[in-house]
Amino acid sequence: MGNEYFKSFFAGFIAGNILAMILNQWIYLEMRVNVNLVIPLSAISGIAVYHFSRIKFKLKIIFALELIFGLLVCLLYNFSIESYSIIPASILREGFLLTSLSLGEVNVIILLIFVIANFVLLKNLKWPSHTLPGNIDNTMIE
């Protein structure tokens, strides 16, 4: 149960990051409002979706969102390597109003979130039996 809430939160968090990055391209809007507030809103919405509808976020959807997020950083910012150290951190900093933190510090938070979240998600992944030693009866369900 707790794991489903965590998955819903993480899926909403990544979806919010993707949405924020797209909204940041609209300079007129970006100059007037904090478009990055969609990140916490989306993360909370993710939890709300599971809480009220019991719709579960499949792992492959979460991993696909992570992939889209990574590709968008590259595509929207001219394939520059620096974009990975600046863009996710800057939108997260504004979204969660962490203005006293430097981008370097926010990058540490992002790294921790992604490493721990993926560790938790992969730990719960059930692998197909042919990839496991012995006769363990297991199926890839998600």
Add this chain to the structure above:
Amino acid sequence: MKNKIRISVLFGIIALLLIASCGKKGTDQPAITIDKQNGIITFPAEVNGKYLLTPTRHGVVFKGGKNGDKSIFIGLTDHKSFYDALVAIGAKAGNNMTMENKETTNVQGDLLDVTVTWKGAPKSYTLDEVINDSNKKPIVMHFGGNIERAMSLNTGCLFCLDSCPVGIVSNSSYTFGAVEKRKEVAFTGNKDILPADKTVVTFTVKLKK
């Protein structure tokens, strides 16, 4: 149970980082210094790493203003003190920009020489060096004035990169709307020259004679 521990650890680490950040001190530099004899103002600002890649129309905006996080440099002095300092060194405001004429009028007022430097910088850089204009036009800063609107709207704008009816100082090379509406130009901080995000830099503003 294990999941709960992992999640608690994650949020614990985040909370620790946030608490650590709250204890940070700002710069020891005074908010603004005025050298009336030589007509020079200096004030500190922080580099905003976001706008080294993302375009903006804001050059320097006061941290406490509504647009405080929308600029290449986050000013550590407020717009009223900056305006008063410019008046104190004898600069004359243009006050020719209105909300009605902003898209067809270029800012007037005394011309200003603006340079930026920071600890470890090899020299003082001009705005043209630290801010990239996609059209490579020079940045021409005028004392626009606009103090009433600046105070009532509280945007915190010190330097705008197009002619602005709210900013205290703005660039006469473009009229309002050049960045956001007409997309004539894109301004970003020069990542090849500027120091890292949050580095405190010192702006020097001198009346051009």
